Amino acid sequence: MTEMQKLYLLVPLAPLFGAIVAGLFGKFIGRSGAHWITIIGVAVSFVASLVIFQDVMAGHTFNGSVYTWLTTGDTRFEIGFLIDKLTVMMMLVVTFVSLMVHIYTVGYMHDDPGYQRFFSYISLFTFSMLMLVMANNFMQLFFGWEAVGLVSYLLIGFWYTRQTAIYANLKAFLVNRVGDFGFLLGIGMVLWQFGTLDYAAVFARAPELAEHTIQLIPGQEWSLMSVICILLFIGAMGKSAQFPLHVWLPDSMEGPTPISALIHAATMVTAGIFMVARMSPLFELSETALSFVMVIGAITALFMGFLGIIQNDIKRVVAYSTLSQLGYMTVALGASAYSVAIFHLMTHAFFKALLFLAAGSVIIGMHHNQDIRHMGGLRKYMPITWITSLIGSLALIGTPFFSGFYSKDSIIEAVGLSHLPGSGFAYFAVVAGVFVTAFYSFRMYFLVFHGKERFDTHGDHGHDHHGHGHGGVPHESPWVVTLPLIMLAIPSVVIGYMAIEPMLFGDYFKGVIHISEAHSAMEELTHEFHGAFAMALHSLMTLPFWLALSGVVVSWYFYMKRPDIPAMMKDRFSLIYIILENKYGFDAFNDWFFAGGVRKLGGVLWRIGDVKIIDGFFVNGTARLIGWSSRMIRYFQSGYIYHYAFAMIIGVFVLVAIFVKN
Secondary structure (H helix, E strand, O other): OOHHHHHHHHHHHHHHHHHHHHHHOHHHHHHHHHHHHHHHHHHHHHHHHHHHHHHHHOOOOEEEEEEEEEEEOOEEEEEEEEEOHHHHHHHHHHHHHHHHHHHHHHHHOOOOOOHHHHHHHHHHHHHHHHHHHHEOEHHHHHHHHHHHHHHHHHHHOOOOOOHHHHHHHHHHHHHHHHHHHHHHHHHHHHHHHHOOOEHHHHHHHHHHHOOOEEOOOOOOOEEHHHHHHHHHHHHHHHHOOOOOOOOHHHHHHHOOHHHHHHHHHHOHHHHHHHHHHHOHHHHOOOHHHHHHHHHHHHHHHHHHHHHHHOOOEHHHHHHHHHHHHHHHHHHHHHOOOHHHHHHHHHHHHHHHHHHHHHHHHHHHHOOOOOEHHHOOOHHHOOHHHHHHHHHHHHHHHOOOOOHHHHHHHHHHHHHHOOOOOOHHHHHHHHHHHHHHHHHHHHHHHHHHHOOOOOOOOOOOOOOOOOOOOOOOOOOOOOHHHHHHHHHHHHHHHHHHHHHHHHHHHOOOOOOOOOOOOOOOHHHHHHHHOOOHHHHHHHHOOOHHHHHHHHHHHHHHHHHHHOOHHHHHHHHHOHHHHHHHHOHHHHHHHHHHHHHHHHHHHHHHHHHHHHHHHHHHHHHHHHHHHHHHHHHHHHHHOOOOHHHHHHHHHHHHHHHHHHHHHO
């Protein structure tokens, strides 16, 4: 094993070691021991990822198995690594954001009794995510996929004494199982048709099978590639919270804020986006699947943004913006602009983690009150949180020169150039989404940091945390909280400007992401691109820029100058408000149809299966049969000799009859 291969192993194993020590020996090593060992573990992982990144940039990629788990027939199930430019970029994002979240947690959770357990979980999450992105085969991908699902369940329900947290983590787990069922079927189809789970072997053979059809329903011919790709994408719909499997993500805000940043902004929800980009050689062979991906993404991008407008919980506003941005990434995947989707994944990871952590900092300053209606004027109390929040919000709405601008505008242009069925609707959705995003982002920003102070100095406790709510004046958070904010604010400003050329128009993803010649959106974009600076200048004359600007201005006018207008609109358009308040009725429908249906079905099975068949027929029926036969036999046990003689004669007669017959 070469030095580099040892380093590959170190990346996922360092956080795993930290998680095991903090989880099993938390009592012995204490609080500081738990945070030091996990932070050092993730820091080692980050530094190793940097070294591997430089090695890959020098042209050294790796694709090989590390360990054979089991062999059945000709199929080998292996743990293996695929280290290429897509992998190293994901490794850097995961380890960097995770490191910032680990440091931030020291300040955020310092009063919590479950301190060591929390560090163990987030470190274990980092290990799972790294195993997912470094996989070179479907089995290991599935292992990482399920492991992040399990850890997110543990983290969302971290405060397990709260009913809402238990409901939320169960919901996240069950909705993800729906997606994972499709994902597992997709992987099963790959193994059935290709006879291997290794990426390279599957991608090499895929063009041969491009024209194959299968009959899942007799008489119905379906394209094999479309079926495989749509099944795999159903997995991504669960993990990356795409409509209609998006319902778990807003509820998952019940977990502590650091995991909202880690799971629901930067890492776990992007696993689906990463997976589709990794599978580009398969998706390019099915236009049906690409259209499906694009339309689902467009619905998510636009309609989840609308829900952000009426939220009053600071974390839920950011959660809906995450849903909307994941929709943007999915639209880019559908337009065959995989590199743009991954580019937006990266820029979004920084500014969305920043926004979540800033929201957490506000929650600390407000003594754990999360309602933005009870904030206002925090700018002078929390200057660092204010300026980093502003940077995050500007990046989110796509302000020119900020990182979010480069990725978001590239998505809009790529969709505009796509000719797939559904691209017209998708283009409308992503353009309209720009105004919506700007409106709700700055609604939150103005209500929290500007205007008159609406907080109650006697302590108005929200529901995040059961820690210290003593009221009083808001205060800036300690340095362990503000340092990660500053460290995340820097890439939120500069990373787009620096990375757009190599990632989208250079050969960064050459040989990693495959685009068929029929899908020319990226090529056309390349002709229009004249450098990052020129792109930002040109955007000042484009529709998305003016939509974003108008969103900010409208929200300023509504919430700073004329707060009576939103109140009036709420009364005037009460029906629309009720629809948004009920999240389009998805939760109610799921509770009534799926949860209620399962409970009813369970009740019917219990009444018929348990009560009537098992208890009634087998258990009680056996007892009744024995009771009845003993009552019959009791008549013969009378003490009269002629009764016994009669019984003996009948017995002999029966025996003779049986033997003579044979």
